Amino acid sequence: xxxxxxxxxxxxxxxxxxxxxxxxxxxxxxxxxxxxxxxxxxxxxxxxxxxxxxxxxxxxxxxxxxxxxxxxxxxxxxxxxxxxxxxxxxxxxxxxxxxxxxxxxxxxxxxxxxxxxxxxxxxxxxxxxxxxxxxxxxxxxxxxxxxxxxxxxxxxxxxxxxxxxxxxxxxxxxxxxxxxxxxxxxxxxxxxxxxxxxxxxxxxxxxxxxxxxxxxxxxxxxxxxxxxx
Amino acid sequence: xxxxxxxxxxxxxxxxxxxxxxxxxxxxxxxxxxxxxxxxxxxxxxxxxxxxxxxxxxxxxxxxxxxxxxxxxxxxxxxxxxxxxxxxxxxxxxxxxxxxxxxxxxxxxxxxxxxxxxxxxxxxxxxxxxxxxxxxxxxxxxxxxxxxxxxxxxxxxxxxxxxxxxxxxxxxxxxxxxxxxxxxxxxxxxxxxxxxxxxxxxxxxxxxxxxxxxxxxxxxxxxxxxxxx
Amino acid sequence: xxxxxxxxxxxxxxxxxxxxxxxxxxxxxxxxxxxxxxxxxxxxxxxxxxxxxxxxxxxxxxxxxxxxxxxxxxxxxxxxxxxxxxxxxxxxxxxxxxxxxxxxxxxxxxxxxxxxxxxxxxxxxxxxxxxxxxxxxxxxxxxxxxxxxxxxxxxxxxxxxxxxxxxxxxxxxxxxxxxxxxxxxxxxxxxxxxxxxxxxxxxxxxxxxxxxxxxxxxxxxxxxxxxxx
Numbered sequence: 001x002x003x004x005x006x007x008x009x010x011x012x013x014x015x016x017x018x019x020x021x022x023x024x025x026x027x028x029x030x031x032x033x034x035x036x037x038x039x040x041x042x043x044x045x046x047x048x049x050x051x052x053x054x055x056x057x058x059x060x061x062x063x064x065x066x067x068x069x070x071x072x073x074x075x076x077x078x079x080x081x082x083x084x085x086x087x088x089x090x091x092x093x094x095x096x097x098x099x100x101x102x103x104x105x106x107x108x109x110x111x112x113x114x115x116x117x118x119x120x121x122x123x124x125x126x127x128x129x130x131x132x133x134x135x136x137x138x139x140x141x142x143x144x145x146x147x148x149x150x151x152x153x154x155x156x157x158x159x160x161x162x163x164x165x166x167x168x169x170x171x172x173x174x175x176x177x178x179x180x181x182x183x184x185x186x187x188x189x190x191x192x193x194x195x196x197x198x199x200x201x202x203x204x205x206x207x208x209x210x211x212x213x214x215x216x217x218x219x220x221x222x223x224x225x226x227x228x229x
Numbered sequence: 230x231x232x233x234x235x236x237x238x239x240x241x242x243x244x245x246x247x248x249x250x251x252x253x254x255x256x257x258x259x260x261x262x263x264x265x266x267x268x269x270x271x272x273x274x275x276x277x278x279x280x281x282x283x284x285x286x287x288x289x290x291x292x293x294x295x296x297x298x299x300x301x302x303x304x305x306x307x308x309x310x311x312x313x314x315x316x317x318x319x320x321x322x323x324x325x326x327x328x329x330x331x332x333x334x335x336x337x338x339x340x341x342x343x344x345x346x347x348x349x350x351x352x353x354x355x356x357x358x359x360x361x362x363x364x365x366x367x368x369x370x371x372x373x374x375x376x377x378x379x380x381x382x383x384x385x386x387x388x389x390x391x392x393x394x395x396x397x398x399x400x401x402x403x404x405x406x407x408x409x410x411x412x413x414x415x416x417x418x419x420x421x422x423x424x425x426x427x428x429x430x431x432x433x434x435x436x437x438x439x440x441x442x443x444x445x446x447x448x449x450x451x452x453x454x455x456x457x458x
Numbered sequence: 459x460x461x462x463x464x465x466x467x468x469x470x471x472x473x474x475x476x477x478x479x480x481x482x483x484x485x486x487x488x489x490x491x492x493x494x495x496x497x498x499x500x501x502x503x504x505x506x507x508x509x510x511x512x513x514x515x516x517x518x519x520x521x522x523x524x525x526x527x528x529x530x531x532x533x534x535x536x537x538x539x540x541x542x543x544x545x546x547x548x549x550x551x552x553x554x555x556x557x558x559x560x561x562x563x564x565x566x567x568x569x570x571x572x573x574x575x576x577x578x579x580x581x582x583x584x585x586x587x588x589x590x591x592x593x594x595x596x597x598x599x600x601x602x603x604x605x606x607x608x609x610x611x612x613x614x615x616x617x618x619x620x621x622x623x624x625x626x627x628x629x630x631x632x633x634x635x636x637x638x639x640x641x642x643x644x645x646x647x648x649x650x651x652x653x654x655x656x657x658x659x660x661x662x663x664x665x666x667x668x669x670x671x672x673x674x675x676x677x678x679x680x681x682x683x684x685x686x687x
Contacts (some may be wrong), residue, residue: 015247016263018473018491018509033247033265036491036509051247051265051283053493054314054509054543063636085283085317086333086467088543088561092387103286103317103335104353104544106561121335121353124562124580124597131652135611136397139353140371140389140644142598142615154396157371158389158419160598160616160646162663167612167642168320168594184396187371188419188437190616190664193531205391206419206437206451208646208664220666222451222680244476244515245492245554262476262494264508268475280476280494280512314512314546315562332546332564333582336582351582365626368582369600369618386600387618387648413625416600417648420652435648435666435680442649445477451680 014051022074023056032085040074040091047077049102050085057090059109059127084121102139114151126163129176138187147176155179156187156205165193180215189224243280251303252285260267261314269320274308279314279332286319288356313350331368343380348405355392358405367416376405385406385416385434394422409444418453472509476497478534481505481514498532498549505535508543508561516546517567517585542579560597572609586622587634596645605634613637614645614663623651647682 011025013055014033019201024042032035032051049055051181056075057186077083084103092109099113102121103148107113114133118124123137126145135149138157143149146163163176168200175194179185183197186205197203198215207224217226240254243262248254253271260266261280270285276373285304305323313332321338324330328342336342340354343362348354351365355374360366362370364378367386372378375392384398392405404423408414412426415434419429426432426443444454469483472491477483482500489495490509499514507513509602515532534552535541542561550567553559557571560579565571571581572591577583581595584603589595593607597616601607604621621634633652637643641655646662656673665682675684 014265016245016474016492026441032283034245034263034492034510036472037507048289050286050289051267052263052281052510052544054490054561057508057543060506060508060540060542060558082289085546086281086315087285100289103283104333104351104562119665122333122351122562122580139355140369140598141374144597144615154398156391156396157373158387158616162645163613167614167644167660169612169642184398184525186396186419187391187421188417188646190644192645192663202396204437205389205421205439206435206664208662210663243494245474257615261512263474277518279515280496281492281510281517311518314515315510315519315544328517332512333580348550351562351580360646368584368602369598385620385625386602387616404643413627415625415648416620431625433666434618434650434668435664438557 020056024081032037035051038091042074043074044077044079044081044097047082049083051180052085053083053087055083055087055089057088059090059092070227078115090127096133108145120157126176132181144176146174148178150179150181150183152182153179154184156185158188159185160188161191162213163193177209233439249285255308259352267320271303271305273306273308273310273326275309276311279316281314282312282316284312284316284318286317288319288321307344307431318441320358325362337374349386355405373405373422375403377407379408379412382408383412383413385414385418388414388415388420389417390420394424406438460619478514484537496549500532500534502535502537502539502555504538505540507541511545511547513541513545513547515546517548517550536573548585554591566603578615583610584634590639602634602651604632606636607639608639608641610640611637612642614643614647616646617643617649618646619649621623621651635667 012030018036020039026045035053038056078097081099083101087105090109093111096115101119104122107125107126113131114128120139122140129147131149132151134199137155142158144161144163163174177191178196180199182200184205190208197214202218204220208222210223238256241259247265249268255274264282267285306431309328310328312330317335319338322340325344330348333351336354337356342360346364349368351369358376360378361380363431366384370388373390373392392403406420407425409428411429414432425441431447433449439452467485470488476494484503493511496514533549536555537645539557541559546564548567550570554573559577562580565583566585568586571589575593577671580598587605589607591611595613602619602621606660621632635649636654638657640658643661648666654670660676662678666680668681
C-alpha cells in the first residue's frame with residue numbers, strides 16, 4: 001500500500017537510471033539499469049526498456065553531414081513496445097505499439113516504425129525513413145535514410161541499402177529504396193539508391209538490386225535478374 | 230592484509246557496477262565500470278569483463294518472435310575468458326575457458342562457445358547455436374540461430390548466415406548452416422539456410438553458398454561453384 | 459561567477475560519468491551520462507562525447523590474437539570532434555579535428571583518423587589503420603587492420619575488407635586494402651587483402667575486388683572487372 005502511494009504507476013527503475021526533464025513514463029513501465037532517458041522522451045504504458053540504452057538523442061554531426069527538420073519534436077514510444085539492451089534511439093521519431101527492438105540497434109530521427117514490427121539486433125535505421133506494420137528487419141540489416149518500407153515486408157540479416165547515387169561526389173536528392181507490401185529481401189542483398197521492389201517480390205540472398213523489381217517476381221544474382229530459369 | 234580480509238577473492242569492480250542477486254563471481258575477476266551482471270550469472274576465475282556490458286539477459290520478444298526452452302537455466306562464463314566493452318550476453322548459455330569476446334558483440338540464449346574461440350567485435354551469435362573450440366568468428370559476422378560450427382572453423386568478417394528458407398512466410402523448422410571442422414568462410418560471404426560446408430573447405434569472399442560444399446573443396450562466386458578453374 | 463570559479467573550463471559532465479586518472483579534458487567539453495574515460499585519455503577543446511561510451515580502452519585478447527606495439531602511448535581526441543553514444547575507442551590512437559564518430563562505432567589502437575572525416579554508426583575500424591582527411595566511412599562498414607585510406611575516400615555502408623589471405627591458416631604479414639585519394643566504394647562491396655583501389659576509382663555496390671583497380675576506372679561484379687561495357 002505504501003509502495004503504491006509512492007509509485008502509483010507501478011514503474012520499475014533499474015539502478016543508475018538517468019531521467020532528464022520533460023520525460024513522460026506511462027504505467028507498468030520497466031527501465032533497465034544504467035539506461036538514459038533524454039529530455040522530452042514519451043514512453044507509453046507497458047513499455048519495457050533494457051539496460052545501458054540511450055533514448056531520445058538529439059541529432060548532431062560535423063560540417064560534412066546534413067541537417068534535418070522533423071515534424072515531430074520529440075520521441076514517442078507507444079504502449080507494449082519492448083526495447084533491448086545497449087540500444088540508441090533519436091528524438092523526433094515515433095515507435096508504435098507492440099514493436100520489438102533488439103539489442104545494439106540504432107534508430108535515427110524522423111523515423112516511424114509501425115505496430116507489430118521487429119527491428120533485429122544491431123540493425124541500423126537511418127533518418128527520414130518510414131517502416132510499416134508487421135515488418136521484420138533482421139539482425140545487422142542497414143536501412144538507409146529516406147527509405148519507405150511498407151507493411152509485412154521481410155528484410156533479411158545483413159541486407160544493405162544505399163541512398164546516394166554519387167557517393168558524396170555531387171549534390172543529389174537522397175533517395176533510399178521503396179519496398180512494397182510483403183516484399184522479401186534475402187540475407188546480405190544490396191539495394192541501390194531509389195530502387196522499388198514490388199509487392200510480394202522476393203530478392204535472393206547476396207543479390208545486388210540495381211533497378212526496379214516487378215511485383216510477385218523473384219530476382220537473383222549480381223546484378224539481380226527477374227524470374228531466372 | 231586488511232584488503233584481503235575484505236576481498237579474499239581479489240575481485241576488481243569498476244564504478245557503478247550493478248550486481249543482481251544469485252551472481253557467482255570467482256577469484257581474480259575484473260569487472261569494468263557501469264557493467265550490469267543480471268540475476269543468476271556464473272563467472273569463473275580469472276575472467277575479465279569490460280565496461281558498459283549487460284551480462285545474463287533474460288530472453289524477451291514480441292508476438293511475432295518464437296520462444297525458446299533452454300537446457301541450462303543460467304549463464305556460465307568459464308575461467309580465463311575475456312569479454313570486451315559494450316557486450317550483451319543472454320542467460321542459458323555456456324562460454325568455455327580462454328574465450329575472447331570483442332566489444333559490441335552479442336550472444337543469445339542456448340548457445341555454447343568452445344574453449345579458445347574468438348568472437349569478433351560487433352559479431353552477433355543467435356540462439357540455439359553450438360560453436361566449437363578454437364573457432365574464429367570475425368568482426369561484424371552474423372551467426373544465425375540453429376547453426377553448428379565445429380572446431381577450428383574460420384568465419385571471416387561480415388559473413389552472413391540465414392536459417393529461414395521462407396523468410397517468415399511459412400511455418401518451417403529453422404535450420405542454420407553446418408560448418409565442419411576447419412572450414413574457412415571468406416569475408417562477406419552469404420550462407421543459405423541448412424547448407425553444410427565440408428571439412429577444411431574454403432569459401433571465397435563475397436560468395437553466396439546455396440547448396441552443400443564438399444570437404445577440402447574451394448567454392449567461389451554467386452552462386453558458389455566448387456573447384457572452379 | 460561561482461560556477462566559473464568551480465569549473466573554469468566550462469565542462470559539462472553527465473551523471474555517473476567515470477573519469478580515471480591522468481585524463482585531460484579541454485575547455486567547453488561535454489561528456490554524456492554514464493560515459494567512461496579511461497586512464498591517460500586526452501580530450502581537446504570543444505569536444506562532445508555522447509552517453510554510455512567507453513573511451514581509452516587498453517588492448518586485450520586471448521592466446522590466438524596478436525599483440526601490438528603503438529608509437530603513441532595514449533588516446534588523443536583533438537578539438538571540435540564529436541563522438542556519438544555507445545562508442546568504444548582504444549588507446550594509442552589519434553583522432554584529429556572536426557571528426558564525427560557515429561553511435562555504436564568502435565575504433566582500435568594505433569589508428570589515426572584525419573580532420574573532417576566521418577565514421578558512421580556501427581562502423582568498426584581495426585588496429586594499425588591510417589584514415590586520411592575528409593573521408594567518409596559509412597554505417598556498419600568494416601575497415602580491417604593494417605589498411606590505408608587516403609584523403610577524400612568514400613566507403614559505402616556495409617563495405618567489408620579483409621587482411622588475411624590464409625584466413626588464419628598460415629603465418630602471413632597481414633595487409634589490408636589501400637584506397638587512394640578520392641576512391642569510392644559502393645555499399646556492401648568486399649575488398650580482399652592487400653588490394654589497391656586507384657585514385658578516384660569507383661567500385662560498384664556488392665562487387666568483390668580481388669586485384670588492384672586502376673585510377674579513374676569503374677569496377678563492377680563478382681569478381682570486379684574494370685570499365686565493363
